[in-house]
Amino acid sequence: MGRPSYALQCVVPLTRGYMLNLKFTRLTVIEEVGKYKSGDKIYKCRCDCGGIKSVLSGNLKKGNTKSCGCLKKEKSSEFWSNFNLRHGKTKTKLWKTWSGILDRTTCVTNFAYHRYGGAGIGIFEGWKVFEVFAEYMGEPPTKTHSVDRIDGSKGYFPGNVRWATKREQAENRKTTVFVEVDGEMMTLTRAAKKIGVSKSTASRWNTNGVFKNGYKTRNST
Ligand SMILES: [Zn+2]
Numbered sequence: 001m002g003r004p005s006y007a008l009q010c011v012v013p014l015t016r017g018y019m020l021n022l023k024f025t026r027l028t029v030i031e032e033v034g035k036y037k038s039g040d041k042i043y044k045c046r047c048d049c050g051g052i053k054s055v056l057s058g059n060l061k062k063g064n065t066k067s068c069g070c071l072k073k074e075k076s077s078e079f080w081s082n083f084n085l086r087h088g089k090t091k092t093k094l095w096k097t098w099s100g101i102l103d104r105t106t107c108v109t110n111f112a113y114h115r116y117g118g119a120g121i122g123i124f125e126g127w128k129v130f131e132v133f134a135e136y137m138g139e140p141p142t143k144t145h146s147v148d149r150i151d152g153s154k155g156y157f158p159g160n161v162r163w164a165t166k167r168e169q170a171e172n173r174k175t176t177v178f179v180e181v182d183g184e185m186m187t188l189t190r191a192a193k194k195i196g197v198s199k200s201t202a203s204r205w206n207t208n209g210v211f212k213n214g215y216k217t218r219n220s221t
Contacts, residue, residue, distance in 0.1 A: 019043060019057065023107035025066035027055065028128065046128075048099070093140055097147055098133045101156055121149075124157035137163065150178050150185045159185045177203075179211035191215070 019029045019041075027045035033054055034042045041057040051068030059065040104116035105123040115121070127133040137147070140163045148164035149156065152173065164172065172178075177188040179202075181195065192202035195217055205211065 019060075021106060023103070024060045024109065025063070025107075026071065027053065027060065027065065027067060028106060029060070048102075093143065094134055094137065095130065097137075097140070098127075098130050101147065102128060105156065120155070122155040122157075124155075127156065137161070148172060159183070177206060179206060180214035181211075182217055183214065 019032070022029050024045075026048040028047075029043045030046050031044040032041055033044045036042055036056055042054050043057060043060065044052060044054050045060070045068075046052055047068035047070060049068060049070045051070060053065070053068040055065045101123060103110045104112045105121060106117055106128070107113060108117070110116075127136070136158060140146070142165075144165050145163040146166075146169075147156075147161050148169045150160050150162060150172070154160050178185050179188055179191050180186075181191045186194070188202050188206060189199055191211070192199045195202065195215070197205075
């Protein structure tokens with residue numbers, strides 16, 4: 001693929017377990033499973049296609065191993081027709097959206113990683129599996145809708161994402177204040193209604209930081 005190699009582009013802090021959740025082309029490190037004779041670590045990885053493969057750390061970093069093997073197989077047209085039968089969604093907007101989010105938030109070789117994963121904008125663990133994300137989001141209402149993070153300072157997780165048009169996204173950023181009540185992100189207007197105070201009171205609370213760590217109503221469990 002056209003990506004620059006890991007070694008050229010990335011500086012990852014060498015702390016214990018630092019490889020966990022990092023993504024190398026199609027492979028995401030999910031577990032350290034042992035050491036090779038050479039002392040090179042062996043990582044169990046999940047491939048974008050759903051496959052699992054154990055790979056030597058050096059081969060991951062150098063880009064020698066980029067997938068569970070599916071990348072090579074895709075070169076044959078026979079594979080493609082089977083692949084598309086099994087993963088009918090790979091060409092859809094929903095799949096491309098998910099794949100883009102996963103890449104930006106977890107793949108250190110993604111060109112935008114520094115603004116997402118590298119800046120603390122992560123993805124909900126369960127959504128690393130396409131089907132789980134797809135079930136939550138559903139298909140985009142129109143072609144012009146894309147995924148919007150309700151609170152732009154937070155990551156991709158249930159309650160903080162929605163399908164929105166470019167215009168709705170701009171409006172969201174400009175005028176709407178979102179706060180968290182009973183674990184759910186909502187507009188300040190809705191929050192005021194839910195809590196049973198006026199909007200101006202809610203607005204004052206917001207200024208005073210009452211919603212900063214989320215607000216719990218008395219009815220919440
Ligand atoms: Zn694969």
